[in-house]
Amino acid sequence: MEIRLLRYxxxxxxxxxxxxxxxxxxxxxxxxxxxxxxLEEEVGAPLFDRQHHRxxxxxxxxxxxERAAEIxxxxxQLEQALAQKRQRQLxxxxxxxxxxxxxxDTLALMLEELVNDYPAVHFDLLSATSDEIxxxxxxxxxxxxxxxxxxxxxxxxxxxxxREERWxxxxxxxxxxxxxxxxxxxxxxxxxxxxxxxxxxxxxxxDFAGVPADxxxxxxxxxxxxxxxxxxANEVGAAVTIEGAVSNRLGAxxxxxxxxxxxxxxxxxxxxxxxxxxxxxxxxxRFQHAFQxxxxxx
Numbered sequence: 001m002e003i004r005l006l007r008y009x010x011x012x013x014x015x016x017x018x019x020x021x022x023x024x025x026x027x028x029x030x031x032x033x034x035x036x037x038x039l040e041e042e043v044g045a046p047l048f049d050r051q052h053h054r055x056x057x058x059x060x061x062x063x064x065x066e067r068a069a070e071i072x073x074x075x076x077q078l079e080q081a082l083a084q085k086r087q088r089q090l091x092x093x094x095x096x097x098x099x100x101x102x103x104x105d106t107l108a109l110m111l112e113e114l115v116n117d118y119p120a121v122h123f124d125l126l127s128a129t130s131d132e133i134x135x136x137x138x139x140x141x142x143x144x145x146x147x148x149x150x151x152x153x154x155x156x157x158x159x160x161x162x163r164e165e166r167w168x169x170x171x172x173x174x175x176x177x178x179x180x181x182x183x184x185x186x187x188x189x190x191x192x193x194x195x196x197x198x199x200x201x202x203x204x205x206x207d208f209a210g211v212p213a214d215x216x217x218x219x220x221x222x223x224x225x226x227x228x229x230x231x232x233a234n235e236v237g238a239a240v241t242i243e244g245a246v247s248n249r250l251g252a253x254x255x256x257x258x259x260x261x262x263x264x265x266x267x268x269x270x271x272x273x274x275x276x277x278x279x280x281x282x283x284x285x286r287f288q289h290a291f292q293x294x295x296x297x298x
Contacts, residue, residue: 003071003072003075005035005038005039005042006068006071006072007025007068007072008021008025008032008035008036008039009036009039009047009064009065009068010065010068010069010072011024011025012032012036012048012055013047013048013055013057013061013065013068016054016055016056017053017054017055018032018033018036018055036048043060043064045058045060046058046060046061047060047061047064048061083117090118090120090121090278090279090282091118091120091121091279092120092121092122092277092278092279093121093122093123093124093279094121094123094124094143094144094277094279094280094283095123095124095125095126095141095142095143095144096123096124096125096126096142096143096144096145096146096283097125097126097127097128097132097133097136097137097142097144097145097146098125098126098127098133098145098146099127099128099129099130099133099146099147099148099245099267100127100224100225100226100244100245101146101148101165101242101244101245101267102163102165102242102243102244102245102247102267103146103161103163103165103244103267104146104244106146106161106163106267107146110283110286110287110290111123111125113286114279114282114283114286118279118282121279126142127224128223128224129196129197129198129223129224130147130148130151130198131151131198132223133145133146133147134147134151134152134153134156134270137156137270137271137272138155138272140272143271143276143277143280144269144270144271144280144283144284145269145270145271146161146267146268146269146270147267147268147270148165148242148265148267149165149265149266149267149268150200150201150203150204150265151198151200151268152200153268153270155272156270156271156272157270157271157272157273158268158269158270159268159269159270159284159287159288159291160266160267160268161266161267161268161269161291162266162291163266163267164264164265164266165242165243165244165264165265165266165267166242166243166244166258166259166262166263166264167204167208167240167241167242167243167258167259167263167264167265168183168240168241168242168243168256168257168258168259169183169193169238169239169240169241169256169257169259170225170228170229170232170238170239170241170246170254170255170256171232171238171239171254171255171256171257172232172233172234172235172238172253172254172255173252173253173254173255174235174253175235175238177191177238177257178255178257180257181257182257182258182259182260183257183258183259183260184260185208185209185210188205188208188209188216189209189211189215189216189217190217191217191237191238192217192219192236192237192238193205193216193217193218193219193237193238193239193240194218194219194220194221194222194228194231194232194236194237194238194239194240195216195218195220195221195222195239195240196221196222196223196240196241197221197222197223201240202218204263204265205240208259208263219236219237220236220237222239225239225241225245225246228241229249229254232254233253233254241256242265243256243258269284269287271284
């Protein structure tokens with residue numbers, strides 16, 4: 001007999017009403033009714049007398065409720081003991097690098113859950129470009145990394161994160177492009193641009209514009225977007241970036257405009273093939289479970 005069914009039965013017996021019990025369990029009423037019916041078939045006897053929207057326990061139901069309360073209490077105590085055992089066992093320190101992206105929120109949620117479950121775990125978080133983070137990961141200075149495509153990953157095991165990152169231009173509200181809903185390839189020609197210093201990103205921009213990179217008017221390069229905001233506001237150039245890196249920082253003087261045709265890439269969780277500490281292995285396992293995906297060995 002499943003613990004889940006016993007919990008359903010005990011809740012119905014306590015509430016004496018299917019609707020209220022379903023609300024307490026956060027499931028639908030038909031689902032709960034079906035589960036109780038299946039439990040009665042398994043027991044081989046009715047567990048409730050059903051009268052005027054009120055449920056009262058039969059003799060078999062009273063007997064099962066007493067036993068269910070004992071079993072559910074033991075199950076709760078076991079879960080608490082196992083959780084305490086895991087907290088004592090899993091401790092330590094790890095390092096992780098992350099790009100500026102929409103997927104930064106994903107990492108934040110994962111770290112929050114991990115630290116809540118294992119208070120003895122500590123981490124160092126590095127924010128940098130994919131190239132800088134990849135270099136540190138390759139040298140063993142980082143345990144894990146979240147990188148933004150396009151990026152070489154042949155030396156790592158990777159897990160593609162499902163949330164897509166949309167590319168576009170960050171422009172001043174005074175820029176003539178600010179009135180447009182999208183940026184077309186022809187709009188880039190002659191426009192002063194601020195672009196990532198990463199070669200794969202420059203190639204992505206060149207491919208979108210349909211011209212060699214040296215024909216684009218790149219007036220400056222940067223690694224992290226934070227220092228570019230004032231340059232864009234003062235119309236030194238329009239910055240090539242992803243929406244997730246700027247969406248929470250846009251003021252009244254700046255606007256993000258997506259490229260069209262749409263250009264989207266993914267972020268990947270990356271790590272080296274080696275023996276990891278239990279803490280790092282647990283974080284990788286949580287990413288894999290959350291996104292129900294298998295890592296890719298390049």
